[in-house]
Amino acid sequence: MKWCQRCVLPDTRPNLSIGTDGVCSACAAFEQRDAIDWQKRQAEFEALVDSVGCLKRDYDCLVPVSGGKDSTWQVVKCLEFGLRPLTVSWRPPARTEIGKRNLDNLIRLGVDHIDFSIKPSVEAAFMRSAFERAGSSGIPMHFAIFAIPLNIAVKFKIPLIVWGENSAIEYGGGVDDRNLTRLNDEWLSRYGVTQGTRISEWYDSNLTEQELRPYTRPEADVLEDRDIQAVFLGHYFQWDPHTSLTVATAHGFSSSEEGPKTGYYAFADIDDDFISVHHWLKWHKFGFTRLFDNLSLEIRHGRISREAALEIIREEGVKPPKSDISAFCKFTGLSLEAFEVICGKYRNMDIWRRVNGIWLLKDFLISDWNWE
Numbered sequence: 001m002k003w004c005q006r007c008v009l010p011d012t013r014p015n016l017s018i019g020t021d022g023v024c025s026a027c028a029a030f031e032q033r034d035a036i037d038w039q040k041r042q043a044e045f046e047a048l049v050d051s052v053g054c055l056k057r058d059y060d061c062l063v064p065v066s067g068g069k070d071s072t073w074q075v076v077k078c079l080e081f082g083l084r085p086l087t088v089s090w091r092p093p094a095r096t097e098i099g100k101r102n103l104d105n106l107i108r109l110g111v112d113h114i115d116f117s118i119k120p121s122v123e124a125a126f127m128r129s130a131f132e133r134a135g136s137s138g139i140p141m142h143f144a145i146f147a148i149p150l151n152i153a154v155k156f157k158i159p160l161i162v163w164g165e166n167s168a169i170e171y172g173g174g175v176d177d178r179n180l181t182r183l184n185d186e187w188l189s190r191y192g193v194t195q196g197t198r199i200s201e202w203y204d205s206n207l208t209e210q211e212l213r214p215y216t217r218p219e220a221d222v223l224e225d226r227d228i229q230a231v232f233l234g235h236y237f238q239w240d241p242h243t244s245l246t247v248a249t250a251h252g253f254s255s256s257e258e259g260p261k262t263g264y265y266a267f268a269d270i271d272d273d274f275i276s277v278h279h280w281l282k283w284h285k286f287g288f289t290r291l292f293d294n295l296s297l298e299i300r301h302g303r304i305s306r307e308a309a310l311e312i313i314r315e316e317g318v319k320p321p322k323s324d325i326s327a328f329c330k331f332t333g334l335s336l337e338a339f340e341v342i343c344g345k346y347r348n349m350d351i352w353r354r355v356n357g358i359w360l361l362k363d364f365l366i367s368d369w370n371w372e
Contacts, residue, residue, distance in 0.1 A: 001287055001351050001363040007296035008309050008365060012286040012351060015168065015191065029169050030300045038238060045236035048229075049081045052160045059086040059112075061160040064149040066271050067103030070164045072253045073244035074233055075109055078162055085162070088152050090144040091117040092272040093124070094327060098256060099271025105252040116148045118214045125206050126215070127274075128332040134195055135285060135346030137328060138278035142193040143215035146183075153228050154218050164244075165234035167191060171293060183230040185220050240301055241265065262321060263290035264298070264312070276321035277328045284347045287361045289318055314366055 002011045004024035052060045060083040065071035130139035168191040255267035262276040279290040295309040
């Protein structure tokens with residue numbers, strides 16, 4: 001493993017590379033922000049708002065939301081610019097109480113909302129299949145959150161979909177990815193967190209084409225014929241989790257009083273009990289956790305030093321989300337023993353080795369890490 005000398009991410013992170021200067025592609029892309037004319041970008045967004053407003057549709061735009069601080073910020077921003085949004089959620093099967101409260105708060109900002117639930121038996125079967133076949137509990141989630149809004153936009157003839165940050169840039173893409181300003185098939189195939197699969201590859205005797213219809217995106221030519229654009233708000237305005245948190249909190253959003261659910265932030269990943277399982281698998285497959293992601297953002301924004309981030313990692317350690325794993329196993333019908341076996345199956349043996357019964361990362365970021 002190679003580790004970025006500026007943040008705390010390794011080159012095992014999907015779509016991230018480390019240059020000869022020791023700086024990762026995500027940090028290099030972040031540096032390009034200073035060269036961007038953000039006033040010009042805002043003017044481009046205003047022109048986009050005008051172009052959809054003159055169509056006189058029932059809704060100017062669709063905003064995919066979870067109720068989190070980012071989607072709250074997206075809605076606030078759209079309302080500030082005079083857009084009439086329809087907000088749409090995929091309802092996670094393990095939505096938390098704080099997630100529900102924050103979503104209700106978002107709706108009270110003054111928007112119509114659709115909460116799309118998928119048959120629990122289908123979600124459970126799909127999650128189990130994805131976990132067993134690909135070592136990823138989050139594949140169904142990502143199919144759902146990218147398909148449902150697109151299908152509703154088609155049915156309601158909504159010309160614009162406003163997503164939040166471009167995760168390809170914020171979490172691991174390179175400098176060239178800043179040119180991917182639209183969420184299209186090219187972006188989804190590379191960064192849609194479905195391991196490059198199409199929904200048809202998950203059909204089986206239980207998960208039929210009909211059962212998996214909610215996870216199926218409309219074809220690209222349908223979106224083109226309807227002239228539906230899908231943009232990242234983070235392309236037009238500088239994206240910072242603390243900026244969106246400040247705005248969201250001012251509009252009624254609540255962070256967790258119990259501290260971070262996974263990672264470093266007490267205000268993120270708090271609306272779904274199963275998201276921590278998705279992040280836990282990173283440890284086995286890539287040798288880092290959600291904590292490393294979050295701290296790397298903090299380093300780039302200049303709020304902490306790399307040395308301070310390393311100390312936080314050393315103090316926090318790596319802890320499995322035991323209660324969420326138990327809930328996931330109960331939902332999918334897996335035993336805890338089977339869960340551990342599957343995690344072991346997807347352990348990346350290029351980076352892990354076992355010494356005296358203890359698993360070690362060969363080139364870990366912290367040399368004096370307590371592996372026991």
